[in-house]
Amino acid sequence: MPKAQTKPGKAATVPATMTAAEAVVETLIGHGLDTVYALPGLQNDLLFEALFGASGRLRTVHTRHEQGAAYMALGAALATGRPQAYAVVPGPGLLNSAAALLTAYSMNAPVLGLVGQIPDADIGRGLGHLHEIRDQAGIIKRLVDHAARIRKPEPASRATAQALRAMRSGRPGPAVLECAMDVWGKSAPVTLQPPLPVPATTIDTDAVRRAAKLLGGARRPMIVCGGGAQDAAAEVAALSAMLQAPVLGYRRGRGVLDSRDPLSVTLPLGRDLWGEADVVLAVGTRLLIQLRQWGIDRELKIVRVDADHEEPARLHRPAVALTGDATPILQALLAALPAHNAKRASRQAELQERHAAWGKRLDKLGPQIALLQAIRAELPEDGIFVDEVTQIGFAARLLFPVHKPRTFLSPGYQDNLGWGFATALGAQHARPDVPVVAIAGDGGFMFTASEMATAMHHRIPLVTIVFNDGAFGNVRRIQQERFGNRLIGSDLTNPDFVAFARSFGAEAVRAKSAEELRRSLRRAFAHRDGPTLIEVPLGALPSPWEFIMMSKVRGA
Numbered sequence: 001m002p003k004a005q006t007k008p009g010k011a012a013t014v015p016a017t018m019t020a021a022e023a024v025v026e027t028l029i030g031h032g033l034d035t036v037y038a039l040p041g042l043q044n045d046l047l048f049e050a051l052f053g054a055s056g057r058l059r060t061v062h063t064r065h066e067q068g069a070a071y072m073a074l075g076a077a078l079a080t081g082r083p084q085a086y087a088v089v090p091g092p093g094l095l096n097s098a099a100a101l102l103t104a105y106s107m108n109a110p111v112l113g114l115v116g117q118i119p120d121a122d123i124g125r126g127l128g129h130l131h132e133i134r135d136q137a138g139i140i141k142r143l144v145d146h147a148a149r150i151r152k153p154e155p156a157s158r159a160t161a162q163a164l165r166a167m168r169s170g171r172p173g174p175a176v177l178e179c180a181m182d183v184w185g186k187s188a189p190v191t192l193q194p195p196l197p198v199p200a201t202t203i204d205t206d207a208v209r210r211a212a213k214l215l216g217g218a219r220r221p222m223i224v225c226g227g228g229a230q231d232a233a234a235e236v237a238a239l240s241a242m243l244q245a246p247v248l249g250y251r252r253g254r255g256v257l258d259s260r261d262p263l264s265v266t267l268p269l270g271r272d273l274w275g276e277a278d279v280v281l282a283v284g285t286r287l288l289i290q291l292r293q294w295g296i297d298r299e300l301k302i303v304r305v306d307a308d309h310e311e312p313a314r315l316h317r318p319a320v321a322l323t324g325d326a327t328p329i330l331q332a333l334l335a336a337l338p339a340h341n342a343k344r345a346s347r348q349a350e351l352q353e354r355h356a357a358w359g360k361r362l363d364k365l366g367p368q369i370a371l372l373q374a375i376r377a378e379l380p381e382d383g384i385f386v387d388e389v390t391q392i393g394f395a396a397r398l399l400f401p402v403h404k405p406r407t408f409l410s411p412g413y414q415d416n417l418g419w420g421f422a423t424a425l426g427a428q429h430a431r432p433d434v435p436v437v438a439i440a441g442d443g444g445f446m447f448t449a450s451e452m453a454t455a456m457h458h459r460i461p462l463v464t465i466v467f468n469d470g471a472f473g474n475v476r477r478i479q480q481e482r483f484g485n486r487l488i489g490s491d492l493t494n495p496d497f498v499a500f501a502r503s504f505g506a507e508a509v510r511a512k513s514a515e516e517l518r519r520s521l522r523r524a525f526a527h528r529d530g531p532t533l534i535e536v537p538l539g540a541l542p543s544p545w546e547f548i549m550m551s552k553v554r555g556a
């Protein structure tokens, strides 16, 4: 155990002799991390030795596959908004975690990977060491924006603090630290590095004034939110009320404005409103669907708020771009708006009617709606719903009511099948105070089904609903509709999911209707001592795609 410890925010004045691994572990603790999701192996033995020494202060949650560890860290980061860490061996360990790391990158999620390495002196020599991979640092560099290798104990703490700062600076995102198996165990006097200051957003007051004039003068303003708006919910709600602007959140932007507010919209009503808007405020979103699918013309002026200064002009030059953390920028906008804001009639009644009109058309998705209503009825307001690439997920993105930020976790543009169960385990582990429900198709669930053992071992009370249609249903429907029913690679042979879960000691039940699902969920949410799996057998479901892949409403 190292002797000197860092109190958060205070530098340890006296260096203490410790290993590089202890320096990293102490620095994680000094930054407020409380868990490392991990899978051990030879190259990280000395890291695990340090984790053992700190086990009263930093929990090590081991999984059954490296993708589980990285997805759990991702889920914990998404559910809390705080940095989370995972540790894996090099080569296959790194690659096994790579889909989750890629997802963390595309979701701008602060996930730190601690990745082992072969003996320091042999890195790059191609000798064929256990788990050696050619140019591991080069592979990592393609996956994340910040990567470094720890070469000695002395700079290990600072390197860790720098990685954690990079994860929260500018566009947030994952980082990776590599360390050779022998370097983890080297000792030297180390000064622990407290959290490094994250550069504060500088408010461009001139740009804020221009944005306020544009939005204030708009006849039909609209707000579009992405994942970057999740921590600015109060500001978005205040702007929406001040401007009577509908707020579109789809997938990562859901929950920023409570679905019960008539001004809160998803697709497809959002597309109609996009077609009518004269000024749009886009917060923490790439606007890819809007600009590419729905179109853009000269009549529509866009104000972009984004953490990444390169993002706003990628597809279309906005009228105003504001770079930085959404919260202070929107606060400045809220302060500047009243001087420019036109009087507008309330849009509440109009939007209520338009919700109802679209609701009638969306009733086509009746079977999905009934199941989602059963979930919403039992999941408390602050409970977390983890989405998957499955029929019920596609419908949930359109119409599951979401009441709070960070309670609807949907994979970013990767839309990677199989992310859900392990990500939800991480969310539930990091938020034991609220119920978490994961949905999955029979296809997606099996990607990480082995993590049921992790859920049992660590007594994680996640509730998972497996919608079983015996198929990669979405693929099958495409083959039926577009390829003359030439079915290939889309039928599935499944285990008995209830027996499967019970074989781990988990609670498990089959629910054959929406009512049964609701009753099962009530029991499952009350069971906090371990996981529950609910299998829902399903037939073919109506297609949601006409509500998602919609044609242009603006421009040529």
Ligand SMILES: Cc1ncc(C[n+]2csc(CCOP(=O)(O)OP(=O)(O)O)c2C)c(N)n1
Binding pocket: 389, 390, 391, 392, 415, 416, 417, 418, 440, 441, 442, 443, 444, 445, 467, 469, 471, 472, 473, 474, 475
């Ligand atoms: C990593 C990854 N591989 C493949 C796909 C392509 N894909 C999209 S949906 C799907 C089938 C999903 O099957 P299931 O989980 O059973 O859900 P269902 O559509 O049957 O509800 C596949 C293979 C993907 N999105 N991500």
Ligand SMILES: [Mg+2]
Binding pocket: 441, 442, 443, 467, 468, 469, 470, 471, 472, 473, 474
């Ligand atoms: Mg399926």
